[in-house]
Amino acid sequence: MQFRIHKEGTTILVVTALILVALNVALYLLLPIVFWPVLVLSLVFYGIVLQFFRNPVRMVPDMDNHLVYAPADGRVCVIEEVFEPEYFKEKRLQVSVFMSPFNVHVNRNPVSGKVNYFRYHPGKFLVAWHPKSSTENERTTVVYDFGQGEILMRQIAGALAKRIRWYIGEGEKVQQGGDMGFIKFGSRVDLYLPLDAKVEVTMDQHVKGNKTVIARI
Numbered sequence: 001m002q003f004r005i006h007k008e009g010t011t012i013l014v015v016t017a018l019i020l021v022a023l024n025v026a027l028y029l030l031l032p033i034v035f036w037p038v039l040v041l042s043l044v045f046y047g048i049v050l051q052f053f054r055n056p057v058r059m060v061p062d063m064d065n066h067l068v069y070a071p072a073d074g075r076v077c078v079i080e081e082v083f084e085p086e087y088f089k090e091k092r093l094q095v096s097v098f099m100s101p102f103n104v105h106v107n108r109n110p111v112s113g114k115v116n117y118f119r120y121h122p123g124k125f126l127v128a129w130h131p132k133s134s135t136e137n138e139r140t141t142v143v144y145d146f147g148q149g150e151i152l153m154r155q156i157a158g159a160l161a162k163r164i165r166w167y168i169g170e171g172e173k174v175q176q177g178g179d180m181g182f183i184k185f186g187s188r189v190d191l192y193l194p195l196d197a198k199v200e201v202t203m204d205q206h207v208k209g210n211k212t213v214i215a216r217i
Contacts, residue, residue: 079202
């Protein structure tokens with residue numbers, strides 16, 4: 001698998017590297033006794049930050065709008081029928097994926113089609129698995145028209161994830177599997193599907209963006 005660094009990580013990685021180099025040089029000159037332990041910790045810390053911004057190349061294996069692919073890597077934390085109050089204002093089937101700080105945090109388009117609706121909502125930073133995070137946390141709402149209906153996707157910031165990024169807008173046409181955004185340091189993505197969608201995942205299952213089929217519609 002080709003290893004790439006996401007553009008959202010460029011500035012953070014450069015600044016972090018400069019700070020760590022300066023810190024270790026200062027310790028080498030002033031407190032050489034602690035230089036080697038701190039150097040090891042610095043390399044481990046930088047490795048963690050580096051892996052967070054990895055952006056693996058993943059092609060959708062079967063481009064098909066009857067298949068809803070996972071929009072993110074993580075663990076399935078919600079599968080339930082709920083009332084969606086912002087756009088549909090009716091019951092939908094919700095499937096949510098929780099992303100830990102160790103998951104790939106690229107968000108991808110689950111289907112191809114037109115973006116019928118997009119909104120950004122500032123808000124709180126409750127832990128991403130909190131039931132109220134879908135309606136009270138900082139979040140975006142995207143509605144995709146896939147040709148035979150609509151599905152809604154929501155990016156949700158968590159307690160640590162206070163930087164939501166998105167690369168699509170209302171009225172745009174998007175391709176299944178293409179990058180739609182990024183959430184930094186732990187977060188969650190909700191999908192709101194038609195009630196007759198056939199869910200292909202189970203609770204606590206680990207899924208991969210562009211690889212795991214979430215549902216058939």
